[in-house]
Amino acid sequence: MNLDLNLQVIAPALIVALSLLLVLLGEVFLPASQRRWLGYLALIGLLGAAVVAAMLWGANLSGFGKMVVADAFGLFLTLIILLGAALSVLLAFDFVRAHQLDTGEFFALVLSAVVGMIGMVTATDLIVIFLALELLSLPLYVLAAFKRADKRSLEAGLKYFLLGAFASAFFLYGIAFVFGGTGTTNLGRIAAVLGASPRSDVALVGMGLLGVGFAFKVALVPFHWWTPDVYEGAPTVVTAFMSVAVKAAAFGAFFRVFLVALPELAADWRALLAVIAVLTMTLGNVAALLQSNVKRMLAYSSIAHAGYILIALVAMGVNGAGSALFYLLAYTLTNLGAFGAVIALSDGTRERLELNDFAGVAKAQPLVAAALTILLLSLAGFPPFAGFTGKFFIFGAAVESGWAWLAVIGVLNSLISAYFYLRPVVQMYMVEPAGGWNRLRVAPFVAFVLAIAVIGVLALGIVPAPVIALASGGFLK
Amino acid sequence: MEIIVFYLFAAIAVIAALGVVGLRNPVYAALCLAVVFVSFAGLYVLLSAPFIAVAQVMIYAGAILILFVFVIMLLSPPVDQGEGALKWQKPLALGFVGALAVQLVLVLALAVLPSARGSLTPEVIAQRGDVQVVGAALFSDYLLPFEMTSLLLLVAIVGVIVLAKKR
Numbered sequence: 001m002n003l004d005l006n007l008q009v010i011a012p013a014l015i016v017a018l019s020l021l022l023v024l025l026g027e028v029f030l031p032a033s034q035r036r037w038l039g040y041l042a043l044i045g046l047l048g049a050a051v052v053a054a055m056l057w058g059a060n061l062s063g064f065g066k067m068v069v070a071d072a073f074g075l076f077l078t079l080i081i082l083l084g085a086a087l088s089v090l091l092a093f094d095f096v097r098a099h100q101l102d103t104g105e106f107f108a109l110v111l112s113a114v115v116g117m118i119g120m121v122t123a124t125d126l127i128v129i130f131l132a133l134e135l136l137s138l139p140l141y142v143l144a145a146f147k148r149a150d151k152r153s154l155e156a157g158l159k160y161f162l163l164g165a166f167a168s169a170f171f172l173y174g175i176a177f178v179f180g181g182t183g184t185t186n187l188g189r190i191a192a193v194l195g196a197s198p199r200s201d202v203a204l205v206g207m208g209l210l211g212v213g214f215a216f217k218v219a220l221v222p223f224h225w226w227t228p229d230v231y232e233g234a235p236t237v238v239t240a241f242m243s244v245a246v247k248a249a250a251f252g253a254f255f256r257v258f259l260v261a262l263p264e265l266a267a268d269w270r271a272l273l274a275v276i277a278v279l280t281m282t283l284g285n286v287a288a289l290l291q292s293n294v295k296r297m298l299a300y301s302s303i304a305h306a307g308y309i310l311i312a313l314v315a316m317g318v319n320g321a322g323s324a325l326f327y328l329l330a331y332t333l334t335n336l337g338a339f340g341a342v343i344a345l346s347d348g349t350r351e352r353l354e355l356n357d358f359a360g361v362a363k364a365q366p367l368v369a370a371a372l373t374i375l376l377l378s379l380a381g382f383p384p385f386a387g388f389t390g391k392f393f394i395f396g397a398a399v400e401s402g403w404a405w406l407a408v409i410g411v412l413n414s415l416i417s418a419y420f421y422l423r424p425v426v427q428m429y430m431v432e433p434a435g436g437w438n439r440l441r442v443a444p445f446v447a448f449v450l451a452i453a454v455i456g457v458l459a460l461g462i463v464p465a466p467v468i469a470l471a472s473g474g475f476l477k
Numbered sequence: 478m479e480i481i482v483f484y485l486f487a488a489i490a491v492i493a494a495l496g497v498v499g500l501r502n503p504v505y506a507a508l509c510l511a512v513v514f515v516s517f518a519g520l521y522v523l524l525s526a527p528f529i530a531v532a533q534v535m536i537y538a539g540a541i542l543i544l545f546v547f548v549i550m551l552l553s554p555p556v557d558q559g560e561g562a563l564k565w566q567k568p569l570a571l572g573f574v575g576a577l578a579v580q581l582v583l584v585l586a587l588a589v590l591p592s593a594r595g596s597l598t599p600e601v602i603a604q605r606g607d608v609q610v611v612g613a614a615l616f617s618d619y620l621l622p623f624e625m626t627s628l629l630l631l632v633a634i635v636g637v638i639v640l641a642k643k644r
Contacts, residue, residue, distance in 0.1 A: 010621070017628060024635065064621040105639045112632040119625065131625040135632065142636035157640075180590055202588045205581065 006063025008056065009070045012049040012078055013118040019045025020111035027104025035103040039093050042107040043086060046114065050082040066186060067125040073474035074122035076325050077252040081117045081245050084332045085110060087449050088241035091340050094443040095237045099349055101146055109139035109146075110241065117245055121252030124260070126175045126185040129253050133171065133217070136249055137164050140242055144234040156233025163216065163226045171213025177206030178261075187261035194264040207262055207269060214257075217250035218306045221279040228287075231299035236351060239295060240339030243302045244332040251309055251328060255321055258313060259476040266316065274314045274406055280307030281413040288420045292355050294342060297420060298335070301379060304417060305331055311406050312394045319397035322472035327394055329467065330386035330460050334378045337453025341372035344442045344450060352437075358424045360433025368442060369428045371450045378457045380421040381414040386460035393468070479523060486519040503554055507545045514538040525599045528607045 007014065019041060026038045053075050062069040089110065096103050116135030123129045141164060145157020179185055181203030182193040194203060216223040231239045258269060284304030291297040309331075312324035345352045345361060345368055352358055362369040378385035391414060395407035442450075460467060489512065496509035514537040521530035602610050615623050 005620075065618055067621050102639060105635060108635060109632070109639070112628070112635075115628065125622075127619070127622050128625065131622050131629060135625060135629050138629065138632050138636055142639055145640060148640065181588070200588070201584045202590065205584050 004063055004065045006061060009061045009063035009068050009122070011056070012053040012082070013115050013122075015049040015052060016045050016082075016111055016118065017115050019048075020108050020115065023104055023108045023111060027102075027108065030104075036093070036097070038104050038107050039089060039096075042089050042111055045111060046082050046086045046089065049114075049118075050079055050086075053078045053082065062124070066188065067128050068119075068122050069124050070122060071474075072470075073256070073321060073325070073476055074252070076471060076474050077121035077248055077328070078118050080248045080325075080329050080332050081114060081121070083329075084241065084245040084248065084336060085114045085117075087336045087340070087452065088237060088245070090445045090449050091240060091336070091343055092237045093445045095235070095343060099147060099235065101235070106143070106146065109143050113139040113143070113241075113245070117249035120249045121256075123253065124187045124256070126178065126187070126190075126257070126261075129257070130168075130172060130175060133213075133250075133253070134168065136246065137168065137217075140238075140246065143238045144230055144242070146238060147235050150233075152233040153235060154233075156230045159226055159233075160230045167213050167216030167223070170209050170216070174206045174209030174211075174213060177209060178203050179206075181206060187257060190261040191263060194262070203262075204265060204268060207258075207265055210257060211269065211272075214250060214254040215276065218247055218254065218309075219303050220276050220306055220310065221283045221303070224280070224283075224303050227303055228291075228296045228299040231302070232293060232295045236295070236339060236343055236346075239298075240336050240343075243298065243339070244335050247302070247306065247309075248328045248332060251306075251324065255313055255324060256476060259316065259321065263316075270314050270316070273310055274403065277307045277310040277314060277406065278409050280304065280310065281410060282307075285413050285416045285420075289416065291420070293353050294355065294358075294424065295353055298338060301417065301421070302335065304413065305335075305379075307413070308391060308394055308410055311398050311403070311410055314406060315394070315397040315401045315403055317397060317401045318475055319393065319400060319472065321474050321476045322468070323390070323393035323397045325471040325474045326460075326464070326468055327390035329471070330378070330390040330457070333453045333456040333460070334375050334385075334387055337375040337450055337457065338372065338379065340446055340449045340453060341368055341375065344368045344446045345372075347438050347440060355423060355427055356431075356434065357437075358427040359431040361428040363433055364437070364439045365442070368450065371454050373425050373428070374454050374457060376421040376425060378461070380418045382418075384458070384461045386457040386464075389461050389464045483520065483523055486516045486523070490516040490520070503549045504546070507542060507549060510545070511538050511542050514542065525602055526607060526611075528611050 022045075023038045023041055026041060027035065030037065053070075056070045057072070057075055060069070060071050089107065092106065092110070095101075096106055113136045116132045116137070116139075119132030119135060120129060123132055141157055141161040143157075144160045145154050147153035175185065178190060181200040182190045184190055184193060190203075194200065212223065216226075219227040231243065234242065258266075262269065281304050284300050284302075284307060288297050288300035288304065291300060309324050309327055312320045312327065314320075315323075342351065342353075345358075345365060352361075374385065378387035381387045381391045383389075391410070395410055398404065398407040398410070493509045493512035493516065497506045497513065500506045500509060514533060518530040518533040518538070521527070521533060597610060597614075
């Protein structure tokens with residue numbers, strides 16, 4: 001029996017959890033007119049956690065009997081998640097009021113999902129990873145259904161919940177098999193046992209089941225069916241938050257489990273994941289070509305991006321994890337910005353969701369249109385934006401480790417994606433505006449998010465070196 | 478003797494589990510689930526974990542199942558008449574599930590599972606008492622997962638209230 005209470009290691013998650021409790025108390029005791037302060041409280045909690053996470057950088061602490069670590073990989077992803085959450089909270093300020101959603105509960109659920117996400121990327125024990133996965137999933141099921149008056153939002157929540165519970169069961173079953181085959185749930189010890197003993201079929205089955213659980217959470221083909229419906233039905237702010245933060249968290253645990261605990265089985269999972277990456281990229285991009293709804297298009301595009309990131313996992317090696325970290329940061333800024341632009345262009349609660357709703361927007365809202373254009377070009381991977389640099393590093397890592405054909409398929413897929421990312425741009429700039437849309441002032445918070453996203457995307461694209469130096473410190477094993 | 482009792486409980490659990498998914502009347506399915514839970518409690522006793530067995534009966538067979546039955550009564554769903562919207566998915570699903578089941582059974586049947594790797598052997602448990610062992614582990618080695626569970630429960634309560642409360 002040992003009591004290893006190293007609270008420093010979990011300090012970022014603790015701060016977010018504390019602000020979650022304060023927001024819940026505030027919802028009870030503050031009058032309805034004062035509840036907008038809860039958003040600021042959530043924002044302060046997220047910023048405080050980010051400061052603490054930055055202070056832990058380089059110390060490489062571990063705690064609670066090696067169940068959690070604060071290494072470069074985990075802290076980099078923690079900061080990405082906190083950035084994504086903070087930008088989502090900023091987007092939510094006016095959105096929550098305009099759509100008359102319950103303020104306190106909304107921010108509390110976002111914060112609890114963040115606690116789970118930080119847990120996922122810093123955990124080194126399968127039990128903690130599973131609990132963190134549930135802690136991030138439960139609030140998101142509720143957030144997807146948060147617009148209770150809207151049938152499609154409820155449908156999104158129910159679909160996400162049923163399929164998510166199903167995936168959690170697979171994940172748990174995988175943990176049981178890995179435990180059966182190795183006798184431990186600690187990632188480091190699993191690797192040691194697998195390295196010392198002959199090939200274990202039980203652990204192999206466990207690996208497969210764990211892979212199914214992760215593939216569902218990051219939306220890899222063929223476990224992606226929920227994504228378009230959930231992303232379309234959920235409130236746009238929630239979709240924005242889900243599309244970036246869940247990806248960062250689930251990919252973090254995915255990378256850690258497969259690179260730290262299961263490198264002995266790499267010969268088995270690398271080929272399998274390479275095939276899944278090809279299917280995911282291709283299906284995501286081809287299906288996105290066919291969409292006329294922008295939220296659905298961004299949903300399929302997020303599936304395709306999961307495929308690109310999976311290439312980094314297949315590449316393994318020194319640059320695999322680091323290039324994925326850089327890509328996830330670039331993707332977080334870009335995607336949140338794109339959803340922010342969709343929110344900025346909405347007319348009260350009426351959102352521009354169909355492609356032809358974007359007709360002539362450049363005339364009415366030139367700045368927002370320019371920002372959305374930059375962000376879409378970055379998603380498509382045009383230089384000099386962050387999306388290009390990120391893809392460059394991932395494909396580079398793949399070529400270096402001898403998976404050049406995978407990189408070639410990735411490049412071909414980026415070419416396909418350019419077509420559908422440019423369609424809204426063409427609508428905005430080259431089609432005459434349709435009537436019936438009021439020109440509203442963009443809320444300052446939303447404008448701020450757009451500015452951060454555009455500046456970040458440009459900075460990461462033009463001077464990526466400092467961030468890459470930080471990200472490559474996140475080399476696992 | 479032990480092995481006979483194991484197969485007895487295991488067989489009851491499998492048959493009852495088939496009943497849960499196979500029976501059309503939701504009340505019968507819920508009752509079959511109770512049988513599954515209780516036979517699992519029997520398996521836990523065989524694994525020298527009487528505390529887990531008691532918790533299983535109290536929480537699953539007791540609280541959770543009562544909740545299931547209450548929800549079924551309150552919603553009074555119609556008895557499933559078969560032939561729903563999912564026509565071609567059914568054989569496909571049966572095929573996939575069958576393949577997965579065969580694979581899992583084969584792997585487990587052929588595998589040599591490591592046993593008693595940790596420090597908690599049956600002798601230690603018998604000496605210190607099952608409840609004490611579980612309690613000590615829960616509040617020392619597994620303190621972090623334990624506290625995370627409490628946060629998870631809080632979030633679940635908030636989530637349910639958000640979805641269920643009146644506008």
